[in-house]
Amino acid sequence: MVKRTSLEDAPCPIARSLDTIGDWWSLLIIRDCFLGRRRFSEFQKSLGLAKNILAARLRTLVASGILEMTPASDGSAYQEYVLTPKGRGTFPILVALRQWGEEFSFEPGEVPTLLVDRKAHRPVRKLELRSASGRLLTQPDTEVVSNAGALRS
């Protein structure tokens, strides 16, 4: 893939996030980790992408502090990839992508998998954005403002 402009130092937090994970395969590898996949061969089987591309994506994810390599959990010589706290922090991004996909890319009732609460075995609610005092917010209730504190410091 053509090397893209770097947004690593962008002032916008969305742009910085996309600089790290704004890549199709990276987010699908992270999804696979949440689903319990840990090994190169498991990712390759799940994603069906070329070994050199998968190896490059895994290297980048490790370099970005999203995955770390550990010895295999079964004592074999394999290396495994596990999510770091920064990697696990992407969970709301994946949930938001899933919920948007469910709503706009499938016919009602056609979604083949559901995200459920382990205890009650019922689908989770849509992600909720709330004010500091707990009011539910939609996009028009919000705005992006300069962080004067950050600008002063």
Add this chain to the structure above:
Amino acid sequence: MVKRTSLEDAPCPIARSLDTIGDWWSLLIIRDCFLGRRRFSEFQKSLGLAKNILAARLRTLVASGILEMTPASDGSAYQEYVLTPKGRGTFPILVALRQWGEEFSFEPGEVPTLLVDRKAHRPVRKLELRSASGRLLTQPDTEVVSNAGALRS
């Protein structure tokens, strides 16, 4: 950019979403729309990308039903791009990307902009995932299961 494998018909809702918006520029254009930008020249100034790439991305976003073109709001001959309901539905994705960026890609207090509640002028809470009954959930509280209803139908 090299044409990627299509995930348009993938069974995973995350993969389908990424098929539509799993592209750096597309999400930044959508972000700009939420910030009130509507014209080709405004996107170009904000994003600094080549005109042909911007034109291609805008065409794709219109074709995907995320943006629609309308006559300029000031009565001039310009076309404007506005978010459709499907486009506005991406808001939680952008909020999740922002919050992850704030947490892992900036030093504390260094974030230049904040997402605030218009009424109280205070930063919003982190996105909350709740069970059907309202319990706050983290990733280990959840699992992805087959949607038997969908499989039967």
